[in-house]
Amino acid sequence: MKHYKIASIPADGIGPEVIAAGLQALEALERRDGGFSLDVTAFDWGSERYRRTGALMPEDGKEQLKGFDAIFFGAVGAPDVPDHVTLWGLRLPICQGFDQYANVRPTRILPGIESPLAGVGPGDLDWVVVRENSEGEYSGHGGRAHRGFPEEVGTEVAIFTRAGVTRIMRYAFTLAQARPRKFLTVVTKSNAQRHGMVMWDEIAAEVALEFPDVTWDKMLVDAMTVRMVKQPRSLDTIVATNLHADILSDLAGALAGSLGIAPTANIDPERRFPSMFEPIHGSAFDITGKGIANPVATFWTASQMLEHLGEPAAAARLMQAVEAVCESGIKTPDIGGNATTREVTDAVCEAIRASN
Ligand code: ATP
Ligand code: MG
Numbered sequence: 001m002k003h004y005k006i007a008s009i010p011a012d013g014i015g016p017e018v019i020a021a022g023l024q025a026l027e028a029l030e031r032r033d034g035g036f037s038l039d040v041t042a043f044d045w046g047s048e049r050y051r052r053t054g055a056l057m058p059e060d061g062k063e064q065l066k067g068f069d070a071i072f073f074g075a076v077g078a079p080d081v082p083d084h085v086t087l088w089g090l091r092l093p094i095c096q097g098f099d100q101y102a103n104v105r106p107t108r109i110l111p112g113i114e115s116p117l118a119g120v121g122p123g124d125l126d127w128v129v130v131r132e133n134s135e136g137e138y139s140g141h142g143g144r145a146h147r148g149f150p151e152e153v154g155t156e157v158a159i160f161t162r163a164g165v166t167r168i169m170r171y172a173f174t175l176a177q178a179r180p181r182k183f184l185t186v187v188t189k190s191n192a193q194r195h196g197m198v199m200w201d202e203i204a205a206e207v208a209l210e211f212p213d214v215t216w217d218k219m220l221v222d223a224m225t226v227r228m229v230k231q232p233r234s235l236d237t238i239v240a241t242n243l244h245a246d247i248l249s250d251l252a253g254a255l256a257g258s259l260g261i262a263p264t265a266n267i268d269p270e271r272r273f274p275s276m277f278e279p280i281h282g283s284a285f286d287i288t289g290k291g292i293a294n295p296v297a298t299f300w301t302a303s304q305m306l307e308h309l310g311e312p313a314a315a316a317r318l319m320q321a322v323e324a325v326c327e328s329g330i331k332t333p334d335i336g337g338n339a340t341t342r343e344v345t346d347a348v349c350e351a352i353r354a355s356n
Contacts, residue, residue: 002036004309007068007274011046011090013283014293015074021295021345022072022302025321028349029306029314036311041068045090047078056089062097065274070305073278074298079285088140095133098273100266101164102171103131103245104304105280107252107262110296111327113335115255117232125232128179129252130172131245133266135164136196138242160196160241162203169207171269172239176214179237184216187224187240187248200241225251253280260294260334263301265308277305291340294332296322299348321351 008023010016026038043064045057056076058064065071071094076086094100107127109115115125141157169186176184186204190197201218208216219227221244227234228251240248253262262280279297287293299322306315325347331337332344339347 001034002310004036004038004069005067006038006040006070006072006305007065008040008042008072008074009045009090010042010074011076011283012048012078012086013075013285013288014281015046015076015283017288017291017293017341018279018295018298019072019074021293021341022298024345025295025299025318025348025352026302026306028352029318032317032352032355033311033314036309036314040072046076047081047086050081050085050089056086057093062093065094065098068274069309071274071276072302072305073276075279075281075283077283092138094276095266098268098276099134099270100268100273100275101132101134102168102267102269103133104175104265104267105129105131105245105249105252105262106300106304107249107256109256110261111323112329112331113257113261113326115257117229117255120232120255125255127232127235127252128175128237129245129249130168130175130237130239131249132164132168132240132242134242135159135161136242158196158241158243160199162199165200165203166207167269168239169203170210171267172237173207173211173214173216176216176237177211181236182214183236184214185224185235185238186216186218187221187238187244188218189221189244191220204239221248224248228252228255249280258294258334259297260332261296261300263297263304265301265304267308275305275308277301277308291342292332292334293341294334295341295345295348296326296332296335317352317355318348321348321355324351 010019050056076090109122137158139159142155144154146152188197188200190201259281264280266276303315303318330339330347
């Protein structure tokens with residue numbers, strides 16, 4: 001029997017609702033599988049802690065998380081706390097502190113879920129967006145001079161390093177190689193941005209030589225948005241910078257039906273530290289407490305977590321259960337159903353128990 005130590009950080013808004021649903025599904029899988037057990041420790045970090053103490057997480061937060069095999073994260077953000085405070089106060093310190101440099105966002109149209117793209121159904125759109133998660137446009141470098149004066153200047157410096165670009169490129173090529181189509185699209189904006197972006201293109205071509213069995217092409221990010229909408233079948237694995245992939249993966253999530261089903265994994269491929277698994281959506285205060293948050297994104301990222309822990313059979317079982325439940329029409333309102341979080345979760349757990 002394998003044991004895994006999981007840190008759960010439900011945090012804000014619908015975070016606690018979807019994390020509770022995710023843990024319930026994980027427990028059902030544990031019982032069904034019998035080959036592994038999860039030891040879950042909950043952390044009460046988030047905006048409530050910020051109001052109480054002035055910090056979203058304790059100073060030694062990273063130390064506290066170090067010994068875990070994975071982090072299961074809900075959502076952070078509250079109407080009364082500025083967005084950059086919540087982002088830089090919890091998620092980013094974990095991502096950067098643990099050098100989770102690969103952000104992996106699978107996108108697929110699940111059965112029973114409608115894409116806003118006419119005539120596009122399950123099988124027509126099956127992508128993985130790999131986002132560089134440690135540098136680039138979100139490096140935090142820059143500043144403001146002459147604050148408040150008419151001559152004020154604000155700079156936001158994107159930093160790309162050869163080491164950083166090479167490692168994300170290797171990760172993306174490796175992932176593309178493991179998928180049936182072995183096809184990677186490298187996204188940049190190297191026509192208008194002529195330094196770091198041109199370096200991206202050059203490093204892509206160099207790393208490609210290490211993967212002769214992977215076919216790849218290059219796209220400018222603006223043209224890429226058009227291709228995603230017009231020719232979804234022409235894409236498979238996609239790699240882009242921190243900013244570009246942030247935007248493209250939101251588009252991908254919307255094309256697959258709803259923010260409520262889109263998962264993400266923040267991975268340290270070298271496994272020096274715990275990786276972090278979370279739904280893409282935020283705290284969604286408009287529906288908090290109503291019991292209608294869609295738990296599918298959280299189930300999906302729980303499946304990513306099981307995959308990363310080395311439990312691919314349980315990971316697949318979970319996604320099969322989710323797909324069966326979506327197909328049967330038990331869905332939350334955001335994807336056109338009228339079921340509650342609890343009803344969807346119970347149905348998924350039942351499908352796990354009944355699976356062979
Ligand atoms: P944050 O500021 O933390 O990003 P937010 O309030 O902007 O949170 P998002 O999570 O980014 O909310 O999502 C935008 C909207 O999409 C929500 O207000 C909500 O209506 C809807 N939504 C997001 N996630 C879900 C979900 N899991 N289930 C149902 N609806 C969702
Ligand atoms: Mg938001």
